[in-house]
Amino acid sequence: MDFEQLYNQYSPQIFRVCMGYINDPEQAKDLTQETFISVWRNLDTFRNESKISTWIFRIATNNCLRAIEKNSRVTKVELPFYLPDIPEETQEGKLTFLYNCIAELEEIDRIIISLMLEDLPQAEIAGIVGLSHGNIRTKVHRIKEKLAIKFKEHGQFE
């Protein structure tokens, strides 16, 4: 598969995963670009030991984890206890609310839920994070619980 094809196919997914991790569109865009710079440089040495999607998501999520070196702070917006209904009525409002809830999770949980929302199979997520399938299943269950509590607290998505 050539670079441009890979970019067209995966860049929207990578951007969304980076956005889920960092909750800032500009930084997510930078992380997406950094990911594809690595893809470009290492495409020749890709050994097909894993699926190409696993390889690209690994690069992207490792880049996200590396963002701590640049002192990038995840944009966490303090959510008020009672949220008015109006802002979340729109798709954009709902998406912002979802990003803010994810931003309150820990780093690895943010990566796992973002990959889940991208519809990646749990076995592939396990390969990206470096955990067993069983561990990922447990973590996914816990993340769902954490998110459910957050949604419940803020009276959303019931």
Added chain:
Amino acid sequence: MDNLNDLKAIWLTAKTDSLPDSHEMVQIVRKFRNKKLLKITALVIAAIVLVAIMIWVVFVYKSTMLSTRLGEAFIIIAGIILIATNLNSLLRFYKLKECSNKEFIQFLEQTRLRQQFYYRRTQVVAMLFCATGLLVYLYEGVHKNSTLFIASYATTIVYLIVLWFIVRPRVFKKEERKINEQIEKLHNISKQINE
């Protein structure tokens, strides 16, 4: 939360049209240069040039005093320490291939610990060799002329004092704080993976 599909639907509404198209992306990757790796490469090249010059001096300038030979040897040792350490850290990044988040966090933790060791130990040893080398190397050239002797040693000593007691502690403090913060964050992420 049994409505994961609703969340997926919301998730997919994120606008991605601000991303560059594939042609623009190809231009971006072609122009890209990794500044951090370039900095280390420049340091390695500078150290190699320093060592090469010193070796050339050893063969061209036939000194009669042991202090000069000792000075040359010390400066060469300092250069070799710099080359070996930085070349090693460069190679670690080039050797790093496909790895999971868990392996990557371990790699970063190890890198930060190595960096901490570099600032605390390796850099001190290299600077000690270089400073001592410079002080003893100068002696042969200036010991016959007392004015030149005082001027050269005063300048060198003031320079070394500024470097050791003002510049280095400032840089060290800043770097040390940054590295410690990063080690703590990485340790925290590592704990999340392993719990």
